[in-house]
Amino acid sequence: MTSEDCPKETAADAAAFIREAYEAYQAQFLHITKRSPDRFNRRDWSGAYQDALERLDLYTRVVKRTVNALRHRLGDRLNTPAAGPEMKAAYTGLIRRRDDVELAETFFNSVVRKIYAVVGVAPRLEFIASEFKIPRIEDRTCPVCDVYRPDAGSDGLVRMFRDILGFYGAELQFQDPDADARRIAERTASTLRDVAGGARPDMVEMITSVFYRDKAAYIIGRMRIGNRIQPIAVAFLSRPEGAAADAVLMDESDVSILFSFTRSYFHVVVDRPMELVNFLKTLTPLKRVSELYTAIGFHKHGKSELYRELTRNLETAADRFDIARGEKGMVMLVFTLPSFDVVFKIIKDRFDYPKTTNPRDVRNRYKLVFRHDRAGRLVDAQEFQELTFDTARFSPALLKAFRENAAETVTIEGDRLRIRHLYTERRLTPLDIFIEEAPESESREAVLDYGRSIKELAATNIFPGDLFLKNFGVTSHGRVVFYDYDELCLLTDCNFRKLPPARGYDDEMSSEPWFFVDDKDIFPEEFRTFLRFPDHLKAVFENAHADLFDADFWHGVQERLKTGAVIHIFPYRESLRFRDAPHPRQPDLSKSPLDKPFKIGFKETCQPQPKEKIS
Template sequence: MNQRLSGSRLANVGAKTISTAYATLHAQHQAITERARHRFDTQDWAGLQADTAERLGLYRRIVDLVEAAVRDLLGDRVEDKIIWASMKAVYSGLIADRDDWELAETFFNSATRRIFTTVGVDHHMEFVATDFETPPTRPRAPVYRVYNRAATTVDLIAAILRDFSFATPYRHADQDAGLIAGRITAQLEKLGALQTIDRVEMIRAPFFRGMGAYLVGRLFSGSHRIPLALALLHSPEGIVVDAVLLDENSVSILFSFAHSYFHVEVDRVYDLVHFLKSMLPRKRTGELYISLGYHKHGKTELYRDLLDHLASTTDKFEIARGQRGMVMLVFTMPGYDMVFKVIKDHFNYPKDSTRKEVMGKYDLVYRHDRAGRLVDAQAFEYLEFGRDLFSDELLAILAADCGQSVCITEESVVIAHAYFQRRVIPLDIYVREARDHAAHLAVCDYGQAIKDMASCNIFPGDMLLKNFGVTRHGRVVFYDYDELCLLEECNFRRLPPRDRYEEELAAEPWFHVNPNDIFPEEFPNFLGLSGALRAAFEDCHADLYTADYWREQQAALRAGRHAHIFPYQSEQRLYQDIYSL
């Protein structure tokens, strides 16, 4: 049939096909997201986990369908770039009335790259920059509600809580309002602000993730604009406001790149992202889109951010600081806080994984609850850079170790597959260079990071300090996934007793060891901690050395007991003793 249609007609039909597919994606994404409130109301934590997994797989499923439809429509003209350029122009007109035009543009790019496997970018067939310098539509309503000055701060907060009601009532709404007001008053005093609040702007919909819900906004007092986030938990006695976050760093951690994506109902994601950006100016726009569950467009924004940086710097890509990896080559740019990770052609002994297995680990992290401890890794394909952007040392190592993924010519460097991650300070470097108190805090948080991952069914595998990093907020995160596995797959054992003195001296185990056997009693020998740092770690987390601890975590997972990872400090909680998840 496509032979009987003109190129312009094919472009029109193709554009409408992709536009219809995007509308389907949007509707299904929204339907899944809207379930989150009911999941929170009914404490259906397993249901929310299932929704999260379903939503993560939705984009790929719809792109698969649209690729098949477009191939069927265009037939042997499927790679006709003139048709695709026309299709892009028609599509741009079709989405001009949408409130989510930027997401729709990214969807078109996804379809295009499926067909062409484009190296670099093609401005004729892709939305490298958006077609709309300003939003093509106007919001039907602000993304936030305004609460003007009330008689007291308690009254103001009480009004907010009344508007954000749930099927389950608040346990003690009046008490919560009083405690929140007290925290706000203390923060205003700390900042030297006025004693009164002029107004509060709260995003209209709660943010749901894991076992928590969050009300997010900003308050104004004189010349001060202060972030405001209320963390809600569904306790056995009702909804409680568990914590109040009143500074940029705390709210930034809430939207951290190490947390899973939020479920939040919103008509115009663009407005929500720009509202959040006003509170979190150091957050990349792409990271905010990703945190809200729009990871594909987040990748688009991250790429645009990288292009903007490359256009304004004379720096070169170079090997990232830290111990060289056995599986990944990691490089970065001095003035840019992101890293690229490329899988090596051959892995150093004793690593015995395959490229496919390593990619499977990264996909597992993408689909899994990251517990605030696993760094988000976005996969990019067929990136093209000028050769002059790379240091000579990096070019030599890429050529020697990554020939399957990297093609280097006289003019360019093409990377067939790479992961893009936020750069952090490797923990082994941090504890060596930080002040003693900060290093002690870091090794204690290192142990907590291992426990947080365990509670979400993740065992890091290689727990050496070099595989963990410290964020700018001082939180310890994990970023090396090639030996990561599900906790439930591990067999934690105690070391069998030695029968003879010779066994004490033997270099090899004196008992049979299966591939998934793990002996926590041996952890002290290879974590890489010694002296005061080891003592600090063991004061906090000596139980990690016992098989019983790990078996208890496995039993909790088998029993369906869900653990809540608190994205804030214990001192930020309002109720230290009444409720714990």
């Protein structure tokens, strides 16, 4: 029997193998995720960091292993004309009853796109949209949550939260759950007085799984007050005496920031991903489905959802891709689709002077950001390969830029345009443009947050490299974040120096340094020369962040990092934290790490973290 005679048998074998590989991947993903409660309760931050890295690398490793094994197992039989479509049909039958069917489809796509070197979209080989109609959560029942109702009486909320904490008590080792229940109930009642006239919730639906990230654990749910949905998220920190509530988040904006595209992914046990995402969508209605999948650790499916969102947008909107606003990049060609709040970045064929980096270095920096703690200050980027579009959807100016700057990556043939490699990021307002266009009060706050963002990046061992305002953006929530990774590096790899004094008039007038400068040397005193704030904002920045111009500041941060210290960057406002909770205050990052408030933030040390490298 020849390979031409048995495509169905070959396809069934391949489909079963891919399903087994997917199940093995999910089992390992779950195994890593389930370590989180023990890491949290034992305050094993080094172990949690290792788990995050292991889980991030898992998907790519399993897909690669699966592709290689299939090629070895089936060889040329995979290349028969009917094999691919038959494989998809067989796989569809194998996964139709799964609760995570959308993730299983994405895994299949990842495998077959590599096997068949798919360019663009191949509906006969891959799942373009889910083959199954997955029911959304219903109004009164939810498969991912438990329901609680406050009883009558002045302590009804307190008793309800005691019951809620009692459920999570098997996982979180609470220090004083009764005190926490009182704090949470009092804060909840106070908030409801402000936003709902003091109405008591009819029911509270809490997601049964705990969300872990960095040094915090969160329980998340929603309150139903008549037809109103009120989000609620309670943050817990782990102390030597046990876990204790640190804050209650009930504003949609605060919960949305918790799931921001600038933060690392949660570790949360998920049995029904679609239902969980649907639930979270009711708490953060403006958040993209793709971002919610990514936030709970399924970044590959988040990428698939993002592509589908883009495809739907292109089908319903008539606008064209065009060059992005702002100062042009020296390394990246950046373009946007006005109706879609994402930017697209392509590495240029040749970099503008004085850039000395190369495309491989740039790709490695994006990989570093993917695996690093983003701490709310680095934009998550999705990497795409082999995309095709209708040439008519691109402006003449952008097509010209492709031909002149990215001919090695972009191919234009008639009415089809092929992009071999690009990155996508959430679209932000460049900080330099924001400062020019925003009201003065918002500009002042953005300038102050710009300094805080640099310091928080430093605390997580990241130096942006280029501190130009154009490399930072402002989110819809007014936060300043970094998005241009061309020169990004680990802070501990930098050599911060003070400028040597001039030896005389000739040195002062020289256009070249009168002292040796190594590639990794950085002179903070020179930052003033390229931080071009409007005159009325210079003093604002200097008054709050003058320490950034002093090499001693950077040396202090490096010393803390070298001890293995881990600082927790809180994803919520200081004003939301409980004042009577047994925790130190959020570190004041407007001050030097040598000052007391910053030292408190670094006080919780762990075993030294392994040093990342930019390969």
